[in-house]
Amino acid sequence: MISSKSNAKIKNVKKLLSSSKERRLQGLFAIEGVRLVKEAPIELVRQLFISESLAKNGEFDSACYKNVEVVSDEVFRSLSDTVTPQGVLALVEQPAWSINISSFEKGCKLLLLDGIQDPGNLGTILRTSEAAGVDQVVMSEDCVDIFNPKVIRSTMGSIFRIPFVIDDLVAVIEMLKAEGIKVYGAALEGSLDFRKVEFEKRSAIVIGNEGNGISEKVLNAVNKKIRIPMKGQIESLNAAVSTAVLLYHIFEN
Amino acid sequence: MISSKSNAKIKNVKKLLSSSKERRLQGLFAIEGVRLVKEAPIELVRQLFISESLAKNGEFDSACYKNVEVVSDEVFRSLSDTVTPQGVLALVEQPAWSINISSFEKGCKLLLLDGIQDPGNLGTILRTSEAAGVDQVVMSEDCVDIFNPKVIRSTMGSIFRIPFVIDDLVAVIEMLKAEGIKVYGAALEGSLDFRKVEFEKRSAIVIGNEGNGISEKVLNAVNKKIRIPMKGQIESLNAAVSTAVLLYHIFEN
Numbered sequence: 001m002i003s004s005k006s007n008a009k010i011k012n013v014k015k016l017l018s019s020s021k022e023r024r025l026q027g028l029f030a031i032e033g034v035r036l037v038k039e040a041p042i043e044l045v046r047q048l049f050i051s052e053s054l055a056k057n058g059e060f061d062s063a064c065y066k067n068v069e070v071v072s073d074e075v076f077r078s079l080s081d082t083v084t085p086q087g088v089l090a091l092v093e094q095p096a097w098s099i100n101i102s103s104f105e106k107g108c109k110l111l112l113l114d115g116i117q118d119p120g121n122l123g124t125i126l127r128t129s130e131a132a133g134v135d136q137v138v139m140s141e142d143c144v145d146i147f148n149p150k151v152i153r154s155t156m157g158s159i160f161r162i163p164f165v166i167d168d169l170v171a172v173i174e175m176l177k178a179e180g181i182k183v184y185g186a187a188l189e190g191s192l193d194f195r196k197v198e199f200e201k202r203s204a205i206v207i208g209n210e211g212n213g214i215s216e217k218v219l220n221a222v223n224k225k226i227r228i229p230m231k232g233q234i235e236s237l238n239a240a241v242s243t244a245v246l247l248y249h250i251f252e253n
Numbered sequence: 254m255i256s257s258k259s260n261a262k263i264k265n266v267k268k269l270l271s272s273s274k275e276r277r278l279q280g281l282f283a284i285e286g287v288r289l290v291k292e293a294p295i296e297l298v299r300q301l302f303i304s305e306s307l308a309k310n311g312e313f314d315s316a317c318y319k320n321v322e323v324v325s326d327e328v329f330r331s332l333s334d335t336v337t338p339q340g341v342l343a344l345v346e347q348p349a350w351s352i353n354i355s356s357f358e359k360g361c362k363l364l365l366l367d368g369i370q371d372p373g374n375l376g377t378i379l380r381t382s383e384a385a386g387v388d389q390v391v392m393s394e395d396c397v398d399i400f401n402p403k404v405i406r407s408t409m410g411s412i413f414r415i416p417f418v419i420d421d422l423v424a425v426i427e428m429l430k431a432e433g434i435k436v437y438g439a440a441l442e443g444s445l446d447f448r449k450v451e452f453e454k455r456s457a458i459v460i461g462n463e464g465n466g467i468s469e470k471v472l473n474a475v476n477k478k479i480r481i482p483m484k485g486q487i488e489s490l491n492a493a494v495s496t497a498v499l500l501y502h503i504f505e506n
Contacts, residue, residue, distance in 0.1 A: 120373070124491045127491065130485035130487050156488075231385065232384060232386070232411070232414055234411065237380070237381060240494060241493060245497050245498060249502070
């Protein structure tokens, strides 16, 4: 049993929880809680940490995991950012998806994210994307790290189910357009009311940064700029809210 | 100039920032930041606190406010929960709205919230409601306090523009139904796909608690239970996301 906070494995978990650079270097990320750990594909789980009291009461079945470490309750609490930790944490390999254009011949629902910065927004967007039937999410390199613990928590498990890639959006948009997929950018000004647009069966939507919207070079690459009309004195909607309204409208069937 | 953190006025601001009971007792709430203070109707502002450096550089015009207190930068920082406070904070009277059925004869867009607990969700819901043209928001008594600083920040100023009341939802629903207004409850199970429902011109939507949905007694009172279809393994959507999808669909015109 690990009972020291300065144990090398414990120190490494802390690094993976706090540093996106470390996550990238190791190709791993950390997830916490019974439900999330159970949602992780078992072949991706590299190591499981279980608290002493959870191991004793047997409420979590860890028999199917290869690398299990029991950790004293005190050390486990030092890893957790919840007040009453459930006592299970896993190090998981980062899923590796790619953009598979050939699967998009008949129809596709793509979501492109340009510089989303708020972890809660990114997680909620992934959760909503799965619910709305999005086939794939493409994120620009300056989005908040998808393996940030706050993002993961907000995805409610979608991180293991919705295919995502991180790539240069302009290049991806050019590739999609060359394949005949229509790309719509959500922009505040000079654009079409989304409810008056006839969306194609093979479509991609671009959502921009919370404060600044879609960057100029990406906006220049899209086929059409669409807008969510707003009443009152509202200048913009929350990014996750805008995404949900558009996804549920455009990908209706 | 106030230069002590134990000044009675400073202590009172801290109470109003942290305690919903205190806000209710005094009928006041605190708002921070140049933009939010400028959005507050001037007749509701009871007292303005401005930091020494903001008062000196003259970048905020406080001439139109009655009760202005200059506060040392150090004391101001102790009031603010932002890292770089803008130097202006106001105590504002709680707006008093009422439900005005007679104004709803031709058409109305009402939103009823049953036990929303997350401050960010409640604020985002108010912001989205203004954008979607909601006429009035009714909150159950067990919603998170709308004057909580986190709620206010997430509303982006809508708190001063969208009429809201706190009331018993069952009683309000009975009143609305007696006036011929249709009440739709968003529920996960046993309900109609919202995209297949013909919504009436005078409608109210009920959104429930993040974890438990609409309470049983409220759900029993609605006319129809509607559902947002979800693909994948998603069990529910974020409450602000559900609200946005429904508002933008139902209140389309």
